[in-house]
Amino acid sequence: xxxxDQSTIxxxxxxxxxxxxxxxxxxKITNDYPNMDWDDAYAIQDAIRALKEAQGVRISGxxxxxxxxxxxxxxxxxxxxxxxxxxxxxxxxGGEIPVNQLIHPKVEAEIAxxxxxxxxxxxxxxxxxxxxxxxxxxxxxxxDSRYENxxxxxxxxxxxxxxxxxxxxxGCYRSPIGxxxxxxxxxxxxxxxxxxxxxxAAVLGHPAQSVAMLANMLGARGREIPAGxxxxxxxxxxxxxxxxxxxxxxxxxxxxxxSMRFV
Numbered sequence: 001x002x003x004x005d006q007s008t009i010x011x012x013x014x015x016x017x018x019x020x021x022x023x024x025x026x027x028k029i030t031n032d033y034p035n036m037d038w039d040d041a042y043a044i045q046d047a048i049r050a051l052k053e054a055q056g057v058r059i060s061g062x063x064x065x066x067x068x069x070x071x072x073x074x075x076x077x078x079x080x081x082x083x084x085x086x087x088x089x090x091x092x093x094g095g096e097i098p099v100n101q102l103i104h105p106k107v108e109a110e111i112a113x114x115x116x117x118x119x120x121x122x123x124x125x126x127x128x129x130x131x132x133x134x135x136x137x138x139x140x141x142x143x144d145s146r147y148e149n150x151x152x153x154x155x156x157x158x159x160x161x162x163x164x165x166x167x168x169x170x171g172c173y174r175s176p177i178g179x180x181x182x183x184x185x186x187x188x189x190x191x192x193x194x195x196x197x198x199x200x201a202a203v204l205g206h207p208a209q210s211v212a213m214l215a216n217m218l219g220a221r222g223r224e225i226p227a228g229x230x231x232x233x234x235x236x237x238x239x240x241x242x243x244x245x246x247x248x249x250x251x252x253x254x255x256x257x258x259s260m261r262f263v
C-alpha cells in the first residue's frame with residue numbers, strides 16, 4: 001500500500017527520469033518525502049518504466065542490486081533490490097561508452113542469466129532457477145546514480161531504478177549445468193592493472209540465489225520472471241569509478257572476458 005498519492009508518484013518519476021536524460025544530479029527524494037515506503041519507491045520505478053516505454057524505449061531485462069552480503073550488512077537491510085535495464089543501455093563487447101552521457105559512472109562485474117522458462121515466487125529456489133536457465137554469460141554493469149555524489153538511501157535508489165545506466169554482455173555463454181558458478185573466479189582490470197577480484201559466491205552465496213530472490217520479490221507483487229528474460233544478478237566485485245580514457249577488461253573463469261572503453 002503506497003503512502004504517496006498517484007500525482008506525487010508521477011511527479012517524482014518525471015523528476016528522476018528527466019534527471020537521467022539530462023545528465024543532472026538531484027538530491028535524494030526522501031529529503032522531501034521522508035515517510036515514503038518501499039511500495040512508493042517501486043511505484044515510482046514502475047512509473048519511470050512506463051514513461052520510458054511511452055518514449056519508445058524497450059525494456060531489455062531485469063537487474064538485481066545490493067546482492068553482496070557485505071553490502072546488505074553495510075546498508076542494514078535483509079534483502080536486495082531490483083530494477084530494469086533498457087535497450088539504449090546495451091553496449092557491445094569492446095565498445096565505447098561516452099562519459100558525457102553519464103554523471104559519475106562506476107563499473108561492476110556480474111554474472112548474467114537468461115531464462116528458458118518462467119519463474120515465479122514465492123518459494124522459488126536455486127535448483128528451480130538452474131533448471132529454468134537457458135544459459136549464463138559474463139557481464140559488466142555501468143551504474144550511474146542520479147543522486148548527488150552517489151548519496152542516497154534504499155528507497156531513493158529503488159525509485160531511481162537502482163542506478164541503472166549501461167551494461168555490456170560478453171559473447172561466451174554456457175549452460176549452468178556442470179558449471180561451478182559459486183566458485184567461478186572473476187578478475188577486473190582497469191588500464192591493465194587488477195582493481196578487483198571475486199567469485200560467484202560474492203552474490204548471496206550463489207548467483208542463482210539472486211534470481212530466486214528476484215522471482216520471490218516479484219511474486220509478492222503478483223508478477224513473474226518471463227521466459228527469455230535477461231537478468232543481471234548483481235556485482236560480484238565492488239563498483240569501480242571510471243573516467244574518460246579508462247579501459248576496463250573483466251576476465252571470467254570458463255566464460256571468457258568482457259571489455260569496454262570510456263571516452
